[in-house]
Amino acid sequence: MNAEIEENIRKKVPWSQLPSHIKQILSNSIKEYDRCVVNFSIKNQLRYRGNLVRHVFKDEKRYYERIVTYSRERLMLFPYHLADMIVKGLRITPFNYYISVVERLMQAEKSYDTLPNFTAADCLRLLGIGRNEYIDLMNKSRSNKGRLFGRKNVRVLLPMVPCDIYIQPWWRVEVGLVLEEDIKMVNEEELHTIDKLIDLGSQNAGDLPFSIVMSLYKKGLIYLDVPITAADMVQVPPLQGFVMNRILGDYFETLLYKIFVSIDEHTTVGELAGVLQVDTELVKQAVSLYCRLKFAHKLNVDPEQERIRWHPSWSNIPNPDSKNMDITPLTLNLNKVSPLNTSSDIQSPQSDLPESPANSSLPRKGQRVAFLFDSTLTAYLMMGNLSPGLKKHAVTMFEVGKLCDESLDSFLAELEKVSVLDADGEGEARRFFDHAVILRSTVMALRKLPSPGLDLVRLESLHSLDEATCLRLLQKKYKLLVSMAPLSREVRPITSLMPPHLGPAVPEVNTLWFKLFLYHLTGYGPPSLLLTKGTILNQLPRMFLGFSRLLIHSWLHEPAVIPVANILYVNATLQFSPVLIQAYGVHQPAQTYIIPFPFKPLTPTKDNDKKIKEQPTDLALRNHRAVKFLQEMVNLEHNCGYLTFANIGVMDFGCPNREMQVRLGRSSRSTGSGFSKASRLKMENNNQPLSISNENFAFSSEKTPEKLKENESKLQSPVESHFAVTPASNASRSSSPANGFTSQEGSNLLQEELDQLAVNEKIRDKGNISLEVALKNSLSIDGLTSPTDENINMFSLDHKVDVKSEEKTEENTTKKEIVEEQNPSEHIFLQDWTLLDCHFGVPLFDVNANTKICDTIVYGGLAEPSSLENLVESSRKLGSALLDFISQCQYYPGENMEILKRGRLVPLPRHNLVFDNGRVSEWPGK
DSSP states (O other), rough: OOHHHHHHHHTTTGGGSSSSHHHHHEEEOOOHHHHHHHHHHHHTTSSSSSTTTTHHHOOOOHHHHHHHHHHTTTTTOOOGHHHHHHHHHHHOOOOHHHHHHHHHHHHOOOGGGGGHHHHHHHHHHHHHHOOHHHHHHHHHHOOOEEEETTEEEEEEEESSSHHHOOOOTTSSSEEEEOOHHHTSSSSSHHHHHHHEEEEEOOOOOEGSSSSHHHHHHHHHSEEEEEOOOOOOOOEOSOOOOOHHHHOOOOHHHHHHHHHHHHHHTTSSSHHHHHHHOOOOHHHHHHHHHHHHHTTTESSSOHHHHHHHHSSSGGTTTTOOOOOGOOOOSSOOTTOOOOOOOOOOOOOOOOTSSOOOOOOOOOOOOOOOEEEOOHHHHHHHHHTTOOOOOHHHHHHHHHSSSSEEEGHHHHHHHHHHHHHHHHOOOOHHHHHHHHHHHHHHHHHHHHTTTTSSSEEEEEHHTTTOOHHHHHHHHHHHHHEEEEEESSSOOOOOOOOOOOSSSSSSSSGGGHHHHHHHEEEEEEEESOOOOOOOOOOOOOSOOOGGOOEEEEEEETTSSEEEEEGGGGGGGGGHHHHHOOEEEEEEEESSSOOEEEEEEEOOEEEEEEETTHHHSSSSHHHHHHTTTHHHHHHSSSSSSSSSSEEEEESSOOOOOOSSOOOOOOOOOOOOSSSSSSSSSHHHHHHHHTOOOOOSSSSSSSOOOSSSSHEEEEEEEOOOOHHHTTSSSOOOOOOTTTSSOOOTTTTTTHHHHHHHHHHHHHHHHHHHHHSOOOOHHHHHSSSSSSTTTTTSSSSOOSSSSSHHHHHHHEEEEHHOOOHHHHHHHOOOHHHHHHHEEEEEEEEEESSSSOHHHHHHHHHHHHHHTSSSSSHHHHHHHHHHHHHHHHHHHHHHHHHHHOOOOOOOOOOOOOOOOOOOOOEEEEEEEOOOOO
């Protein structure tokens, strides 16, 4: 149904007052509008009186029967807000409703997972049927041979009366539909209570004896109403009794999840309705259900005063049996994860509730700090079997979407139990343990910031709100946002720049576009190929020849390392999403090393020169040219995160002539196929030779014959000289293309490299030669055995000469370059490492990086107002530059080059793109 039509029905606009364009959508048919009114009213469980449906559907009782039928068939929650009409008018209690729902499921032999989350939780509360009980009932049903009218008689297996339920004294007791036969089942005291309810109307449950209320409830003669006003405030503690099955997606369930992530104990129901821009009555219904299911507690109720006011029998209310309150999460699954322990030691919810503001002398109000996480973290906490008590907090973080500061003390206590466990596990088990331990230290550090508190908020829950509502919510409640790192590719980071965000500046940063953007800015990065959806690879792209491992990134999934022989399996993924393929090792997978930022001053140690030959250090990689170029656009001083460097087995000399703009077009530059078709045609028409330049691999008519001859004699990158086309010389121009290894020049070059291999090894170990000699003798790769199993240096000699000349030019102006010249071993070491990725936020997998970043946030001034102002401005600048880069990669010269409008979805690539030899260009397909 059209959204505008639904809005008019909700606003009770009759046909005569409908806008003309809405009537045209309805084909100017009043009957069509009446049909939409009835369907919308039943679907959204609207009350008959006071809505348009009363003018269309004349039978009120039949209308409510259709609501019950519709809700039962779709396994929706019992419509408690219509209980006065359904219980009194149709004599259908919540217990009878859920019995019929479970009976239908069992007769259809459907699994327990079919029940939506909130419906399953209400069934567990009223019927006592959870996952294990349902499986047991199904087994008994299958073994039961008795049938009634050709169908299985499962009703005899289901409970006859409701379970003991949780009741608060301030709940209202309403009389149901009581018949003369029902009077025979009650005693005198119960009859007196029924007469009182009939004569005086509804009563507070606390004004009546507790045993009488429970007895009448089980007999179905009364029902309970949970009154909520616009001035009420509620608290959401760690969830008890929540069942994680599936999400139905109906209007009320969607509202429940929106309110879950938005509500807090300092915001009234009326204020919350204003933030969400939802009708206050709907918010009151949702909060009422939270209190009914014991997912929330009303705060403006003083237990001490109420205990004096209520009937003495309410002073010692027995707690419901906690054995039925098991949490059964199924929606989060990780591969190769040990099964979740279903037995949970869950205490009574009264034992570990945080102190309410009613008892707190200093209620903490004001804007807080929010730590943003994704569902991966909750999966680690739930699936790791780290601590039984940790499970309810993880379920709360996932389902509610938020863990408030008031619940963090008990959460930290559970995480502390994990920190003292034996951490000798490996693989996934070790990963779960590390995330739990580091999360505890992160929460403890961020709580030291000057703010009323810290909330843990799940990003996916925020995205259940529309963008404007999410912005209002964040600006109202939080003054600083801090993201975990890395965020899953499936998650869209926060769009707004206010409040300030220590994390991804814009959503596009958490996509594969940002990787290419980093390589484009710095000229450093592994050979990378971004393929559009629907592309089919028929062979290994030439840029990956010589590599044995590839890093595969599906568009919205985590990366995977595969052998180069399995490259064609990427075609299956390309049918559904774009894929980024990156070179990731020659003989073995690449080594990686991370350095956190913002950078703290480091003093080099005396043995730094010795360590730098064997392993990377923060001090050495901070001097990497990629970091210097990156800082020109990306603010590494007022944001936090980490850079990832990789040693892929091939030196990276960067790009001496970086361009700030990407220019698509195969005729202007080609990095993977030698020469374009247009260039070859132009060469044939003009009878001019082609030149292979390290700046542009297209036709050039401006070079002198001497320069052409010099370029032809130089060694180019393996893509151009060995794996793409035969070198363009007079002798080879007339011959057919070859891989280059059969030429005499290639054979001589290979022999020279093998002869110089031992000499180069000794020279590099000594580390006492000048940079000029080191560059001259570094043409060969350590361990090179044959051209087929080893990758030749991916950068041309021209690049190395340019690098050397740049170093000599800057030697007289920059002291840091003088240090590099004096320490050639460090410079050669840095060429072994190239920039792989950049993530913003607080990492939860590395203790050292996490500690440095948290200390900088709390003590290093990263959360100071002046620093945050610079962060907002730099984030805006980075977002504009990244969107401009994406636009350049999407359009050819002359097409629309405007910055792409930011929306909910990041644009997918329109062209196959390649990063090689320090530049981003269009991939020609070879």
